[in-house]
Amino acid sequence: MTKNCCASEGNIMVLACSGVSNVGQLSNQAAIELTREGLGKMFCLAGIGGQLSGFVQSAKNVENMVAIDGCKVECVKAILEQAEVPLKNHVVITNLGIEKNNEFTLKAEDIVKVKSAVLDICSKHSGNNLAPSEKPFNCCG
Amino acid sequence: MDIKILGPGCPKCEQTVKIVTEAVAETGVNAQIKKVTDVMEIAGYGVFGTPAVVIDSEVKCVGKIPKKEDVKSWLTK
Numbered sequence: 614m615t616k617n618c619c620a621s622e623g624n625i626m627v628l629a630c631s632g633v634s635n636v637g638q639l640s641n642q643a644a645i646e647l648t649r650e651g652l653g654k655m656f657c658l659a660g661i662g663g664q665l666s667g668f669v670q671s672a673k674n675v676e677n678m679v680a681i682d683g684c685k686v687e688c689v690k691a692i693l694e695q696a697e698v699p700l701k702n703h704v705v706i707t708n709l710g711i712e713k714n715n716e717f718t719l720k721a722e723d724i725v726k727v728k729s730a731v732l733d734i735c736s737k738h739s740g741n742n743l744a745p746s747e748k749p750f751n752c753c754g
Numbered sequence: 755m756d757i758k759i760l761g762p763g764c765p766k767c768e769q770t771v772k773i774v775t776e777a778v779a780e781t782g783v784n785a786q787i788k789k790v791t792d793v794m795e796i797a798g799y800g801v802f803g804t805p806a807v808v809i810d811s812e813v814k815c816v817g818k819i820p821k822k823e824d825v826k827s828w829l830t831k
Contacts, residue, residue, distance in 0.1 A: 626802060660800045666813040667800030674816045675802055 625653040625735055626671070626678040628661070628689050635723075636683030636706040636713045643681060643727040652732065653679065662692045672698040679704065679731050684713050702734045755785035755829065756811070760796045761804035763789070769819050770805040777825035785829065 627647055629640035647653040660668030672678065672693065679702040680689040693700050707713055709730055711723050759774060761767030771789060778785045790796055799808060803817035807825070814820070814828050 624803070654802070656802055657800065665800055666811075667806070667808075667816070670806075670813045671800070671802035671816040674818060676817075 624675075624677070626675045627653040627655045627681065627731070628658045628672075628678065628693075629655065629681045630683050630688045631658070632683045632686075632688060633715075634683055634713050635716055635719065636711060638683075638717050639706055639711065639719055639723055639727050640681040640683050642719055642724050643731060646724065647728060647731060652728075653735075658689060658692060661696050661698065664696065669696045669698065672696065677735065678702065679735055681727065681731060682706065702731075702738050704730050704734055706730075755783055755809065757785050757787045758790050758808040759787065760790045760799060760801060760806040760808065762791050762793065762796075766819055767805040770807065773820060773822050774807060774825055777822050777829060780822075781826050781829050783829045 625647075627644045629644035630637050631641040631644075632638075644653070644655040648655040656671065657668060661672055673696075680693060680700060682689045682703070682705045684707045685705060687705065690700055690703060704727070706727055709726055711726065757774060757778070759767065759771050761770065767789075771787070774787060778787065796804060796806075799806065799813055801813060801816045805815075805819065806813060806817070807815045807820055807828075809828050815824070
């Protein structure tokens with residue numbers, strides 16, 4: 614490991630509902646792509662829901678975070694509330710004009726729309742420049 | 755008391771070790787401090803970043819250097 618490894622500043626935690634619908638899976642795919650592109654880091658919502666201390670404490674301590682809910686049920690928001698984690702940035706995909714259905718066929722333009730909404734809200738509320746990160750995924754946040 | 759400091763050994767991790775060591779000495783609690791540097795072992799704790807502090811299997815702090823007063827409060831609860 615390098616001396617500069619532990620630089621957690623600037624990483625946006627991305628929490629997706631990953632639910633059983635097109636919009637749930639859109640949240641998941643957008644989170645994956647944002648992570649691959651170095652614009653955020655997808656984190657495990659199930660660990661927070663399971664009240665595992667590493668996950669809950671990570672969510673509480675992280676500087677920047679975005680919750681992506683597929684629909685107005687808002688499961689991510691509810692999980693964060695139960696874990697007493699402050700909701701910092703929140704995107705609800707059905708509010709973007711994408712209708713919920715039970716199919717898992719994702720449209721490329723919808724994925725782009727979700728990613729754009731995430732980047733937009735993070736820029737507005739967190740002041741991040743959202744430049745791709747060069748930090749490795751598993752190293753020091 | 756079992757304390758683990760998670761981190762690969764960068765300056766922030768070393769500073770965390772120093773602060774926790776001082777807090778243990780100043781509170782007089784009986785505690786063992788272990789540095790965990792293996793990335794896979796660190797990943798097993800589910801932390802988003804390091805340094806992280808684990809006390810008796812509970813993660814107390816992630817991605818930042820803790821304040822000594824906070825560490826003392828964790829040790830004496």
